[in-house]
Amino acid sequence: SSADHMKYTSVASKPGVHPQQHHYAMMRNRYHSHHYNYPEHDSRSAMGIIAELGSESNAHGLAKIVTSRDTKRKVIWALLVIAGFTAATLQLSLLVRKYLQFQVVELSEIKDSMPVQYPSVSVCNIEPISLRTIRRMYFNNESQNLITWLSFIQKFRFEQESFMNSIRAFYENLGEDAKRLSHDLEDMLIHCRFNKEICQVSNFTTFFDGNYFNCFTFNSGERLQMHATGPENGLSLIFSVEKDDPLPGTYGVYNFDNNILHSAGVRVVVHAPGSMPSPVDHGFDIPPGYSSSVGLKAVLHTRLPYPYGNCTDDVLKGIRSYKNTFFACLQLCKQRLIIQRCGCKSSALPEVPSYNASFCGAIKDWQGISRNHSNETEHQSDEDRPFIPTPDLACEEREQKNLNNDRAYELSCGCFQPCSETSYLKSVSLSYWPLEFYQLSAVERFFKQERQAGQNHFMKTAFEYLEKLAHPSQKHLARNDSDINDILLRSYSLSEKEMAKEASDLIRQNMLRLNIYLEDLSVVEYRQLPAYGLADLFADIGGTLGLWMGISVLTIMELIELIIRLIGLVFNSEKELPRGPTTNSNSSSSNNNNHNQSTSQNQLYNGYMEHDSHYSDSVGASVFDFRRGVESPV
DSSP states (O other), rough: OOTTTTOOSGGGGSTTTHHHHHHHHHHHHHHHHHHHHOOOOOOHHHHHHHHHHHHHHHHHHHHHHHHOSSSHHHHHHHHHHHHHHHHHHHHHHHHHHHTTOOEEEEEEEEOOSEEEEEEEEOOOOOOBBHHHHHHHHHHHHHHHHHHHHHHHHHHEETTHHHHHSSHHHHHHHHHHHHTTTTOOOHHHEEEETTTTTOOOOOGEEEEEETEEEEEEEEESSSOOOOOOGGGGGSEEEEOOOOOOOOOTTOOOOTTTOSSSOSSSSSEEEOOTTSSSHHHHHEEEEEEETTEEEEEEEEEEEEEEOOTOOBBOBBBBBTTTTBBOOOOHHHHHHHHHHHHHHHSOOOTTTTTOOTOOOOOOOOOHHHHHHHHHTSSOOOOOTTSSOOOEEEEHHOOOHHHHHHHHHHHGGGGGOOOOEEEEOEEEEEEEEEOOOOOOGGHHHHHHHHHOOOHHTTOOOTHHHHHHHHHHHHHHHGGGGOHHHHHHHHHHHHHOOOOHHHHHOOOOOOOHEEEEEEEESSSOOOOEEEEESSSOOOOHHHOOOOOHHHHHTTHHHHHHHHHHHHHHHHHHHHGGGGGGOOOOOOTTTTTTGSOOHHHHHHHHHEEEEEEEEOOOOSSTTTOOOOOOOOTTTBBOOO
């Protein structure tokens, strides 16, 4: 019949086809046709792998290039990706350059509730030569070299006349004789107390300075930890500066080119334990007749080593008994440069044990020259005095001036800051000391200690005057009111007042008290930190790549996957089989007459190209043109 030859115009009228099943198949085919209509590549080829990963990449620009069908669109996205890559590369280079500068920032922090290390305290008598020792040597006929030297510098002329009359020239030419004329701590130290305990001369170490001669250091290398503040818990020293009267008719030569000598008192240096003291550069003066209080506050400097800085924890180059400090290293470097350029060393700088050189101000065989001109008088005019050239001394002064005015030499010294360094902030205050009311008691204790050594001590006069002026009841406690009234109503005569004033002046011109203590147990630490560390660099790299290219760590993992798959493709290429043609599983079951028609309709569906489906269609291939809804021609 005619019905047998009719083709079905409705899908619901097709035998064996449920309408709901056909609707699902149609929507599935439309979804695949619309969303995965990409150029077809072999997933087992290099281009196929690259295209597949590029379409799935988190880097949005790369995915747009791979998935775009329009050539113009591909070109635009390729240019955008190139521009983003260029901008990211420039910014990354700036970030890496910033990191390689290894800049630092300094952070200050106050540390509490921790013990503070007590510093080293170095003390020098401002007057290098002990007049008391000279007097003793003179009476013992041991001062012949001193007399000969004083006579020698008066007979001859020198180009550096001021230097030859200085204390440094005296040391450079007399050597050990000059050291013997310096002060002894046993003569200077009257009382020592540290942290409420008595200390002795044995707690000090001696070092020699070219400007001050013998100096003495308390706590040179020990680690004394302080847990309390105030003068009662610090170091308290009472000194006698030994300002004795010179020999009758003898006077020294005042050197106007020297700004540190010719005064009475002590030079004090507060420095870190184990470091080299420099009294001239870092010291401060304490005058006699006063009680001086020095309050300290510890400051800790922590520096970063290479590559952020050049700090070091090594010992001092040249003198391994001291810790490294930048200033001490430069002083030793100056000494080495003077030795190399002038062939002699300077007494104003620390000595370098590894160099065996004489002093620049030393005059060879000056004693022989003095004997050869023994007939010359000391009071000749300057033109008549013989001239002695001192080329080494002239070289030293010239090099010292150049080094002080041009710091370019520091580059060749190899001096670096210590990685950890402690310094101390100082605040100094003075008060009148000792009061006349207590002078007898103070001098009595001091003189009793010295009386065993001899009766010629210069403080003996003050002690005798005060002891003579003291009322008999001064040595005993008052027992009744009449004794107190006698003391209160007593008046001194003019001669007694003069004796009291002379004794008081002698005491205050020679004695001083020095208190050095911590005024705060908080330590201020200045610590260096990297201004731009590795974590900052990684964070900025991630931000830059995300801003310009949308790349993250997962995108890098995708690149690693691509490399791994390409390497695997190279090793497995010989095992790969050729791929056969892909056919539709439903169309293969159709007869040859309907194959071409079915394939043509499957490839053209609502304007989209159909790709090979990997799913079987239970309803078979449709032979209807759904755009027309009418029977297709036979």
